[in-house]
Amino acid sequence: MGGLSKNKLRQALIKIFRIRSWKIALILILLGFLAATLLRFDHIEMARLREAVLAADQADDDEQTIAALNELRNFTLSHIIFNTVEDNGVQRIVFGTGPFYLENQYLRKAREAVAKAQEEVERHTSNPNGNIYKKVSDICDTQGKRYGWRYPDTRYINCWVNELNAYPSIDNMDVYGSANLPSTELFRYEFSSPYWYPCASGIVILICLILTIALIIRFIIWLVIRIAMLMVGHSDKK
Numbered sequence: 465m466g467g468l469s470k471n472k473l474r475q476a477l478i479k480i481f482r483i484r485s486w487k488i489a490l491i492l493i494l495l496g497f498l499a500a501t502l503l504r505f506d507h508i509e510m511a512r513l514r515e516a517v518l519a520a521d522q523a524d525d526d527e528q529t530i531a532a533l534n535e536l537r538n539f540t541l542s543h544i545i546f547n548t549v550e551d552n553g554v555q556r557i558v559f560g561t562g563p564f565y566l567e568n569q570y571l572r573k574a575r576e577a578v579a580k581a582q583e584e585v586e587r588h589t590s591n592p593n594g595n596i597y598k599k600v601s602d603i604c605d606t607q608g609k610r611y612g613w614r615y616p617d618t619r620y621i622n623c624w625v626n627e628l629n630a631y632p633s634i635d636n637m638d639v640y641g642s643a644n645l646p647s648t649e650l651f652r653y654e655f656s657s658p659y660w661y662p663c664a665s666g667i668v669i670l671i672c673l674i675l676t677i678a679l680i681i682r683f684i685i686w687l688v689i690r691i692a693m694l695m696v697g698h699s700d701k702k
Contacts, residue, residue: 492675502665506543521566537655545657560656570651600627
């Protein structure tokens with residue numbers, strides 16, 4: 465039974481080897497286009513799932529955000545995701561989603577930390593203007609949404625400082641400095657994909673690689689035979 469399987473494999477390899485090189489090259493070109501198309505589809509799906517994560521974060525739905533993150537991670541780990549990201553103004557190639565942040569989740573946590581700091585400050589501060597930190601927060605948050613500012617943007621912090629300075633009756637206390645703000649790295653995500661995986665695009669890429677190797681071997685064999693024939697012809701002339 466084993467011998468029969470070996471014979472079938474040998475016969476299949478012989479048939480493949482007898483295929484003309486130009487036919488193999490044509491098949492390789494077509495499969496190359498197919499591989500590129502499948503990789504593009506995988507990238508589009510990854511981008512859609514990543515947008516779903518950001519949309520859930522924007523909606524302040526932590527449960528849906530976690531579910532969307534899990535779906536994105538599982539898809540990325542089981543597909544070849546070819547991606548380009550910008551790093552300090554330089555485009556670089558990565559396999560995976562590239563880094564992204566749950567900005568809304570971070571801002572919620574940061575606001576909670578600032579609110580606690582405000583309460584602590586108000587316990588030790590007597591101010592005839594009332595809760596000025598809430599007033600300043602309302603002003604700067606409104607401007608931040610309008611101009612795209614958010615902590616730790618310098619313009620956002622300067623807004624706080626300028627608005628606090630408008631109330632000279634109190635000491636200028638650094639609310640943000642006293643707040644225990646969470647690290648932005650806790651809200652940074654990046655999922656890496658394998659360099660190769662047996663998905664649709666991975667199988668087509670593997671076939672392309674095999675065909676490329678076959679063409680290279682054929683070229684080497686042709687080159688060796690050509691050199692041998694030249695050497696034989698040169699010897700006959702002598």
